[in-house]
Amino acid sequence: MHPLDDPETYRILDPGGMAQLVVRFPEMAEEIWQTAMRLRLPPADDATAIVVLGMGGSGVGGDLLQALLGPTFPVPVVVVKDRRIPAFVGPQTLLFACSHSGDTEETLEAYAAAKEAGAPAVVITSGGALAALAGQRGDPVVHLPAGLPPRAAVPYLFLPMVSALRRLTHMGELSGEWAEARGVLRGLVDELGPTARAEGNPAKRLAARLVGHLPAIYASSPGLAAVAYRWKCQFNENSKTLALWNTFPELNHNETVGWEDQAVARQIAVVLLREPEEDPAVARRVMATRDVAFAAAASVDEVRARGASRLARLLSLVLFGDFVSVYLALFRGVDPTPVAPIDEIKRRLAAS
Ligand code: PA5
Numbered sequence: 001m002h003p004l005d006d007p008e009t010y011r012i013l014d015p016g017g018m019a020q021l022v023v024r025f026p027e028m029a030e031e032i033w034q035t036a037m038r039l040r041l042p043p044a045d046d047a048t049a050i051v052v053l054g055m056g057g058s059g060v061g062g063d064l065l066q067a068l069l070g071p072t073f074p075v076p077v078v079v080v081k082d083r084r085i086p087a088f089v090g091p092q093t094l095l096f097a098c099s100h101s102g103d104t105e106e107t108l109e110a111y112a113a114a115k116e117a118g119a120p121a122v123v124i125t126s127g128g129a130l131a132a133l134a135g136q137r138g139d140p141v142v143h144l145p146a147g148l149p150p151r152a153a154v155p156y157l158f159l160p161m162v163s164a165l166r167r168l169t170h171m172g173e174l175s176g177e178w179a180e181a182r183g184v185l186r187g188l189v190d191e192l193g194p195t196a197r198a199e200g201n202p203a204k205r206l207a208a209r210l211v212g213h214l215p216a217i218y219a220s221s222p223g224l225a226a227v228a229y230r231w232k233c234q235f236n237e238n239s240k241t242l243a244l245w246n247t248f249p250e251l252n253h254n255e256t257v258g259w260e261d262q263a264v265a266r267q268i269a270v271v272l273l274r275e276p277e278e279d280p281a282v283a284r285r286v287m288a289t290r291d292v293a294f295a296a297a298a299s300v301d302e303v304r305a306r307g308a309s310r311l312a313r314l315l316s317l318v319l320f321g322d323f324v325s326v327y328l329a330l331f332r333g334v335d336p337t338p339v340a341p342i343d344e345i346k347r348r349l350a351a352s
Helices: 005-011 018-023 027-035 058-067 105-116 128-137 150-167 174-194 202-212 220-236 280-292 310-332 340-351
Strands: 049-053 077-080 093-099 121-125 141-143 214-217 244-247 268-274 297-305
Touching: 005 105, 005 310, 018 027, 018 058, 018 150, 018 202, 018 310, 027 150, 027 174, 027 310, 049 058, 049 105, 049 268, 058 077, 058 093, 058 220, 058 268, 058 310, 093 128, 093 150, 105 121, 105 128, 121 128, 121 150, 121 220, 128 141, 128 340, 150 220, 174 310, 202 297, 214 220, 220 244, 220 268, 244 310, 280 297
Parallel strands: 049 077, 049 093, 093 121, 121 141, 214 244, 214 268, 268 297
Antiparallel strands: none
């Protein structure tokens, strides 16, 4: 039996159940979508900007929100992964402060600064100091289940923001998109999940090609950059491996030249993240780059987003990458769940 088709592999190498958390992605998404519909929102009809605070696994929701809304939304979405906030933040900024633990120092400091500046806020957390501060300030809180690795809680961290913004009527209607995305995600779990046999499972097959190589995740357009970055981070945290990421067309203006180092190029496995339909100019650009730059790469794979809506496309690529990163961890014989270096650095900084 293929090792990734064998339940024993998961029992031994994945005691934290990361593969099952990825399987639960659509279920988590549905649960939080319904919860967020009942969320009391701060008055924000006159918001001139949306700012999302969050680090690491709790910051990815902001990246996805920016990718989802950026092309069409009437006000900018700015993601802050730092303790400092931009100078424009004020009473007309709608703030989302996201931290799974609620104890991340950068997010706590930035939230406090934004509140001092008068920003109305929604807090998304499982508890900690952030929940306590939100209580003191009277800010609405989306309460997340505790005990999850933050990166596995991405539906919980991302979708409340989508749902909340959807209800600010002048800011766009997204409920139809969610209905489509839900179906796409459920179909992907059937196709890519642990019970789908390796021979017909594109996520297991892709993970097999990445073993022993440095993955390079390239988005075919800036609209998919957030997803390429998510793949990179999931390879880091779940698979315990370094990874590159970048986006077209920018990479054609710098990184492409680095591929002239053939000795390194031979160690790199390229994954191109693409839209189902693309502008022919994008397709020509990707093709030219494959020919000119990636000729020596260990492998070049393409993963296409699924669905018609932007929400489905983004989430389908996130889910695909999450499965690949867990399968790569299992091929490498590492437990996907622990993030020892993150914990150790937090411990040292807290003690200093
Ligand atoms: O994946 C992780 O554990 C990290 O990237 C955390 O998400 C990050 O350190 C921030 O912590 P929190 O999500 O609790 O705010």
